[in-house]
Amino acid sequence: GAGVSQSPSNKVTEKGKDVELRCDPISGHTALYWYRQSLGQGLEFLIYFQGNSAPDKSGLPSDRFSAERTGGSVSTLTIQRTQQEDSAVYLCASSLGQGKGYTFGSGTRLTVV
Amino acid sequence: QQQVKQSPQSLIVQKGGISIINCAYENTAFDYFPWYQQFPGKGPALLIAIRPDVSEKKEGRFTISFNKSAKQFSLHIMDSQPGDSATYFCAAYHLTGGFKTIFGAGTRLFVKA
Numbered sequence: 001g002a003g004v005s006q007s008p009s010n011k012v013t014e015k016g017k018d019v020e021l022r023c024d025p026i027s028g029h030t031a032l033y034w035y036r037q038s039l040g041q042g043l044e045f046l047i048y049f050q051g052n053s054a055p056d057k058s059g060l061p062s063d064r065f066s067a068e069r070t071g072g073s074v075s076t077l078t079i080q081r082t083q084q085e086d087s088a089v090y091l092c093a094s095s096l097g098q099g100k101g102y103t104f105g106s107g108t109r110l111t112v113v
Numbered sequence: 114q115q116q117v118k119q120s121p122q123s124l125i126v127q128k129g130g131i132s133i134i135n136c137a138y139e140n141t142a143f144d145y146f147p148w149y150q151q152f153p154g155k156g157p158a159l160l161i162a163i164r165p166d167v168s169e170k171k172e173g174r175f176t177i178s179f180n181k182s183a184k185q186f187s188l189h190i191m192d193s194q195p196g197d198s199a200t201y202f203c204a205a206y207h208l209t210g211g212f213k214t215i216f217g218a219g220t221r222l223f224v225k226a
Contacts, residue, residue, distance in 0.1 A: 004156070033213065033214075035216075041218065041219070042119075042202065042216050042217060042218040042219050043157070043202065043216040045213045045214075045215070045216075048213050056213060059213070091156050091157075093156070101147050101159035101162060102149075102157075102159065102214065103158075103159070104149075104156030104157050104158065105156050106154065106155050106156050107155075107156055
């Protein structure tokens with residue numbers, strides 16, 4: 001596609017429920033990243049996928065968070081047993097690889113009530 | 114060592130003035146320094162980037178100044194316009210390892226008409 005597509009754009013969920021956030025990167029981009037942006041804050045790295053390599057999961061805040069990337073394209077970020085502190089905008093980005101800037105999606109705004 | 118420190122948190126500039134945002138880093142392995150611009154409800158967008166082998170890069174009204182010895186870099190927006198009002202993030206990236214971009218906390222710029 002022309003850009004990075006994320007869905008849903010907004011998600012309200014009850015505390016304790018699981019949620020899945022989807023990212024469709026730009027076709028041909030081998031690298032895919034997930035970041036979290038809390039209100040008025042910077043971007044917190046969560047996880048990085050590059051081609052067929054093992055993902056860099058070093059930013060995942062707890063074992064309730066997981067992500068996968070199927071077929072080197074679409075990625076899903078899953079948050080289990082959501083907590084109120086998980087409320088944030090979850091941003092996905094893709095790039096052509098090393099030394100290339102990211103193209104971000106518009107994010108999924110997650111609200112845990 | 115992985116942090117990128119950004120200042121100021123917020124900035125108000127008159128139309129036509131110069132907006133200056135500063136960043137500092139610790140990790141000398143960083144070798145790619147992009148700036149991102151983010152409008153409300155959108156993901157960040159790559160604005161301009163520099164590598165440490167040059168001291169300045171200019172694209173239109175946007176200039177990055179880079180001081181390798183001081184481990185500092187800054188964004189200058191000349192002839193600032195109300196349409197430049199956005200949040201700006203500096204970032205740093207390690208081309209040969211890690212691959213994830215570390216972002217500063219962001220600067221909210223407001224340009225008064």
